[in-house]
Amino acid sequence: MFTELSPMKLIAIAIVAIFVFGPEKLPEFIRNATGVLRKVRAFADSAKQDLRSELGPEFKDFEFEDLHPKTFVRKHMLEGDGLAGLEEIRNALDLRPELEEAAAAVRDTADGREPGAVSLAKDAGTNPSTRHAFDPDTT
Template sequence: MFANVGWGEMLLLVIAGLVILGPERLPGAIRWTSGALRQARDYVSGATKQLREDLGPEFDDLREPLSELQKLRGMTPRAALTKHLLDGDDSIFTGKFDQDDKPAEPMPPTPPTPTIREPGVTPFDSDAT
């Protein structure tokens, strides 16, 4: 439920609660909130347990489409491309291609190209800006 809430957000909520409720009522509000969340979690787990008992083996048939949806939820564009277009071969993304056993020969360095400057023109280096 709160899987995406990090420590920064929790600290912000505590500070906002401290400002809004004050230091006297904040501990009681935290106790009430944690009790309500615990009670809601107990209700949900009880409902799941009762549904499992009522449906029996059909419960697993109900969970199968949900697990497929969970797989789709984690599908990123890269994973979709890899799975459907590249048949699971992700070497195009990792740069690990099937090569011969011999190591590749290094490329000889290319000499720098001479630049011709016009008099009175300041050179512009795009990498420096």
């Protein structure tokens, strides 16, 4: 939460707090703020414990952080046998074998020179003089 606070930002926050609350009331405000923070944490911990006890013994080691989507995927898909399932999905979505098969069929058809087939190979014997001249006035 506070990872993006640099030392200069913390000093600026402290200076603003001194101006807002004054040097006499600042220690009292900090004590009150930390007391409220402790109470909120205690309330959250007791709520977690109550929920775990209500869910039963099979959820005794349940962590609420596991509900985060990234953590859930990492825990269930990338650990143990989950990685093999991921490889199966990746291989099923890979289109390279089908594309290679289609390209081979096109090459085979073009090499067989069936009636009406168009050659896909470049003609090495094409004479440049037989090409039509480019007329810049027509474009």
